[in-house]
Amino acid sequence: MSRVLSVVNQKGGVGKTTTAVNVASLLAAKNKKVLMLDLDPQGNATSGLGFDKNHLDYTIYDALINEVSITDIISSTGRDCLSLCPANIQLAGAEIELVGYVSRETCLKQAIEPVRDQFDYILIDCPPSLGLLTLNALTASDGVIVPIQSEYYALEGLTQLMETITVVKKGLNRQLSIFGVVVTMFDARTQLSHQVAGEVRKYFGDKVFRTIIPRNVRLSEAPSFGKSIMEYDPKSKGAECYDALSKEIIRRSGGYYL
Numbered sequence: 572m573s574r575v576l577s578v579v580n581q582k583g584g585v586g587k588t589t590t591a592v593n594v595a596s597l598l599a600a601k602n603k604k605v606l607m608l609d610l611d612p613q614g615n616a617t618s619g620l621g622f623d624k625n626h627l628d629y630t631i632y633d634a635l636i637n638e639v640s641i642t643d644i645i646s647s648t649g650r651d652c653l654s655l656c657p658a659n660i661q662l663a664g665a666e667i668e669l670v671g672y673v674s675r676e677t678c679l680k681q682a683i684e685p686v687r688d689q690f691d692y693i694l695i696d697c698p699p700s701l702g703l704l705t706l707n708a709l710t711a712s713d714g715v716i717v718p719i720q721s722e723y724y725a726l727e728g729l730t731q732l733m734e735t736i737t738v739v740k741k742g743l744n745r746q747l748s749i750f751g752v753v754v755t756m757f758d759a760r761t762q763l764s765h766q767v768a769g770e771v772r773k774y775f776g777d778k779v780f781r782t783i784i785p786r787n788v789r790l791s792e793a794p795s796f797g798k799s800i801m802e803y804d805p806k807s808k809g810a811e812c813y814d815a816l817s818k819e820i821i822r823r824s825g826g827y828y829l
Contacts (some may be wrong), residue, residue: 572715572735572746573687573690573691573692573693574690574691574692574693574711574714574750575653575679575683575687575692575693575695575711575714575716576692576693576694576695576712576714576715576716576750576820577694577695577697577708577711577712577715577716577725578590578591578594578617578671578694578695578696578697578714578715578716578717578718579697579705579708579715579717579732579733579751580699580718580719580732581700581701581705581728581731582699582720582727582728582758584701584720585718585719585720585733585755585756586698586718586720586755586756586784586790587613587699587718587791587796588615588616588619588652588695588696588705589619589691589755589784589794590716590748590755590784590816591616591617591694591695591716591803592607592620592696592794592799593608593631593790593799593800593809593813594652594694594716594813594816594819594820595607595653595692595694595799595812596620596635596653596690596692596703596799596800596802597799597801597813597816597817598694598799598817598820598821599651599652599653600651600652600801601821601823602651602652603652603689603691603692603729604648604654604689604692605652605654605690605691605692605693605694605731606645606652606654606655606656606689606690606692606693606694607648607653607655607656607694607696607826608655608656608683608688608694608695608696608709609629609630609655609656609657609696610631610658610662610663610675610679610691610695610696610697610698610704610705610707610760611662611696611698611699612658612660612661612663612679612696612698612704613660614657614658614659614660614662614678614751615794616655616656616658616696616815617655617657617659618797619793619794619797619798620653620655620799621649621798621801622646622648622655622657622797622804624657624658624659624660625659626790627657629643629644630644630656630657630658630659630662631656631657631658631662631679631682631715632659632662632664632665633680634656634676634679635662635665635669635679636649636665636668636669637800640667640684640695641682641685641686642658642685642686644656644657645686652824654690654793656677660800662704666703666704667700667701669703669707670703673717674741675703675707675736675745676706676707676710676739676743677710677711677782678707679695679705679707679708679710679711680710680711680823680828683696683711683815691779691817692727692820692824695708695711695712700730701735702743704762705735706735706743709736709743709744709747709825710739710743710744710745710747712744712746712747713746713747713748713750714747714748714749714750715747715748715749715750716727716750716751716752716753716820717732717749717753718752718753719749719753719754719767719771719820720754720756721754721755721756721757721758721763721764721765721767721768721771721783722753722756722764722767723763723765723767724815725767725771726767726769726770726771726774729774736749738777740780743805749775749778749780750778750820750823751778751779751780751814751819751820751823752771752775752778752779752780753779753780753782753784753829754767754768754779754780754783754784755783755784756772756781756785757783757784757785757786757788758785763777765776768783778798779818780819781815781819782812782816782819783812784809784812784813785808785809785812787809787812789803789804789807789808789809789810790807790809794802801813801814802814
């Protein structure tokens with residue numbers, strides 16, 4: 572059974588896109604059919620997989636606004652089992668254009684419905700906001716993955732995110748749940764990182780993944796080469812941790828990996 576998972580945090584710089592791209596790549600490496608859907612106008616997931624976001628025939632914007640079939644937008648990444656639905660700055664206009672649409676919160680859900688069963692996982696990289704694009708992602712999703720950086724003010728704003736998820740669950744998507752919370756940018760040398768990780772576990776309980784993503788230079792470098800961490804430096808600590816996280820995600824989905 573396919574799963575649609577949104578990677579969401581309205582704060583920027585928490586490792587959201589890094590998590591989305593690397594989890595997608597590592598799930599695909601385990602023979603899971605994965606669609607990486609970039610819903611952030613910055614297009615960082617698109618460029619992080621090696622695409623030139625300034626030269627795209629179609630993007631997710633065209634599915635939402637111009638009624639282009641998503642099958643015409645999805646592109647092969649050249650990696651086994653991994654496809655991309657790209658985005659670029661054009662998507663920024665969708666927030667305004669969707670306002671006048673009937674059932675504007677369900678446009679993405681309707682767009683991906685024809686291809687949903689073709690993938691084991693559809694991962695949606697959401698913009699760093701709780702606007703209409705993120706609402707569309709939440710409405711289309713089975714679950715939410717929340718990256719939280721182990722830094723000061725990490726939990727700031729999470730109440731608003733939880734309230735938004737509750738509202739969507741009540742009115743738009745009764746199946747929505749917190750699939751998992753992942754602690755990112757962890758620095759084992761600092762007491763602050765350990766303290767924040769403890770607070771996250773206290774707040775979310777068993778929703779927190781066991782795998783913690785460290786602050787890692789190689790993770791920061793990989794996107795500039797259009798590569799996942801496994802392609803850029805498979806022996807790095809970052810690659811090891813995202814590999815472990817992808818296994819946890821498969822187990823939580825009730826699946827198995829090779």
